[in-house]
Amino acid sequence: MSVIILKKFIHGLNIFFLFLVCCTSEVISASIKQEKTERYLRWILPFSKDKITISKDNKSLMIETLDSSIYEALCQELKSKSLDKEYFKSIIPTEKNNSSGAYQLALQLSKDNVEMFQFRREEDQSLIIDFWVNNEDSASAKDTEELTKSEKIKKKKELSIEIKEDWIEPDKVVVEKKKEERKKDELLFAKEKLDKITENVKLLSESPQRNEKKTTYLDFRYGSSFLWKYEPIMPMIEKDIDLTVKTPEFLYPVVDRPKFKEEREAHLQLMINFYKKRNFGFMKKSIDLFEKRYKLRPNERELIKYLSALSLIQSHFKSSNPSLFASAIVLLEELLQETTDSTMKQTLYRYIIQYKIDQKDYVGSLKFARDFFIFSQEKNIKSQIFISSKTIMFALAKLGEVDKLDKFMEEPSVQDWLDGQEGLGFKFYSMYLRGDFGAITNQFEKREKGLTKPFYPPILFTVAEAYFNLGEFEKSLALYKDFVKSYSFISEASFARLRIALNMDLLDYPFTQVTSSYLEAINLSTLAKARYEAKLRYIGLAFNRKVTLAPNDSDKTILGFFDYQMDEEIQVKDNLKQLLWLTRLRSLIREKKYELAMTYWQTLPLDEIDSSYKEVFVKDGTEIVIGLLQESFTANDYAKVLKRWGMYQMPFSEYLAKSKDALYYISQSALKLNLTDIAQQYIEKFSTVQEYNFPIWVDRLHSANDFDLLIFKSYLKQKNMTAARSTLASLTKNSLLWNWGQAMMMFEEKKLPEGKNFTESILITEKVSKLDKQDLVDLLLNYFDAQENVDWDEGVRSRVSAILQGISIENLQFKNVIEKGHYLLTECYARDSVKDFDNIEKSWNFFKSNFPESGYIYRMNYIYASSLIKNKKFKQGRSSLDDLIKNAKTPSYIREMAKNDINSLTDSANI
16 A cells, blocks of 8 residues: 555544544543534533633623633634534634633624523533524524423424324224213224324414424324313203202192181191191191091191191201101102192102202102103193203213103104203203214304304303314314303313313414413312313423423423322322323333333233223333333343343234334344344344334434345345345445445455455545444454455554554453454564564553453464564563463464574574
8 A cells, every 4th residue: 555545544544533532431532522403503512611611792602711721622623623604603712811811712603693502411521502593483482492401402303193003093983872881981082083183283283373383392192192082061950949948838838728617627727837836746746636536538638748748848957867858758759649739749849859859869850850741741831841851851861861862852842942052052962972073063053153152051061072072173272262261160161271271282382382271271270180181281291292301301390290189189090090100101201211111111000901092001111112122232232132122022022023123123132142043033024014103202223224234244144145245235335334334245255355455445434433333343353354364565554553543442342453453563563573672562561461361462472572582682582482382372383483483592692
């Protein structure tokens, strides 16, 4: 190799040296690393914050330090790098400030609106400086601050709410009676509904009023994503009679007897007098005496029962003894069956029905309301038909008898009043229970203009919820806002506020608006269940869905909402409990606490929950496993990759088999451990893998080229050169990986000169630092082997020395490279052992200290002993040669060379 080519080779290794140095913890680089994204420019400086001071005004950035070496390093770095014209115009070194004694370096900013934020990263004790242009079209100030405080913006494409086959598939919403075995509160959306939702959201997200870009947050599915139907508001019937203060006498008073001639009439009047004076003891004695003296007539029996029931109710008012009231109702029920008095019947029906409703005895209230309805129809009492029919519908709704409710509403006498808002409320309630959301919204849109505002609360809430179930979030949002505006005092307003925030979330409203809505739902909810769900969904948005977490995101300001209050704890069950599990699990994944996340996952009773919920947890668990595999692989702990793969095959095998990254980690690890059969088993699956696209919690670090390269390595190990060459052809020609593969093919086919020269052409490129460390080690070892077995030219010494220059002995992954390289370098020195004796001695001492068990140690000992003799150090040389001869492990050819050297010594050597 000519001197010019050699210089080019050595110069080309500069970037390569930097890569190797960075691999070693002992070596500190003074280089400024730059990262450029769409939103900001980042500088990473390898100095602690106390070493330098950075300040900024509208025109310039000032860097000050008391350390002259840091100042010189910064000047050299910034001058050698081309400044980003979007942020900087020029650099102005001002040397030492006379007043402060600090060295100053000024950078002129390109614009007045260039902003800066700096923080210290604890992991590598580096100083991070972020620059961004504060345009009106950029994210909100709060989002920008969080962005700039983050560790690193991950490159994730912006996701709309595109729900495909990987989304949870809950029970289908159909216009038919729900199957009895399905719970009312199961997940809301079916896949076909979500396809429609996706279309709607895409259109709405293009609205000009929504111009804030969501580049820093993942889509809704990554947060607290479980959705379920809320119970509609059932139309309530007004309290007909207040049984806490009124007796049936309020509707059917006790009247005095007409003028009487008979003694028995006088006796009856005496009973009435005792009752009116509330002297129930004498009234009872008078009744007992009357029943002994006379045979009771029907009207007399009714009066006695009525007075007895009224006295029991009055006694209940004084003593609050519910058993007295229950006894009175029994008497009233008997009287209802016996009396022929139409007015009394109406009174007793209304009183008994009200009692049954107050006692939540909907079966009993339905029975008496039905009889009252029939009675009212026979008598054609329209006011009572209205009261009784409402009670029947109320009881049927409470009992969940949807079919019977529908059938009853077809009654002609019911249709007369059913057109009003109250009747429409019952209709919508019935349709909602059947899941007939489309029919609800269609009827509402037809009738909306004719309905008086504010709409009846059950109508407003039920229609809003129906729109939500259909994925028409804008319409749902508008109606829920009307509900809160008109009926904030109703308890269901808590769920309405939560739905407002959830609708805005699904519609991709600006982050600040959605979080404000969730916080409003938390602060203003009177219902603990709605409040705690709002807390979980707030965590899902503000933490789980955030692409890059800020340092304070995991403190009590966000994750503190996991803690529930006493009234909320009672509500954490069923869907809400599963939402809590999911949100907590995802918060651990979001923090990359994969070990803790897996421990938490394993404690969840997933076998006890619905399969549609369980599938979501299994997919998230798969991502946890991929994160664990990635951790071990990145740490070069390939045995642990195999161990974790074996531990977590079940129940994640289905989805792990759909992840090329997971297959890459296991097969690459197996190759590195020389477990070729295991590696081949998984490599063969690459061509058939159909990867899932949701969820993706763990960054995918490998490309199609990486996968093809892995297949190539497998064929290379099997020495299947035809298949290896075919696979290599799929890589981009002249790319780094293609060049690496070409060199490895040459070495495998024993084309050593070609492989050596080709490798040197690779090493002079800056891209070499991007190779996988192990791949680089394999390349260098093959290169050294080739160098050892081809003709040595004058440049060998310089090339080997250049490669070894940047590698520290502490870098264990490159230890074999260092061992082989130092041996080759010593062989170079041995060619002129007199001139290079000092280098030979240093190399021999280094080798003996670091590689005492090396296979090259005997050759190194011989070179050192031989060089001692050539440099007239005969006694030391003779001793070293004798040691080689006496050592039984010394290879025979080296022992023979040592014997020959001893025999050739002359008397002048003073031995």
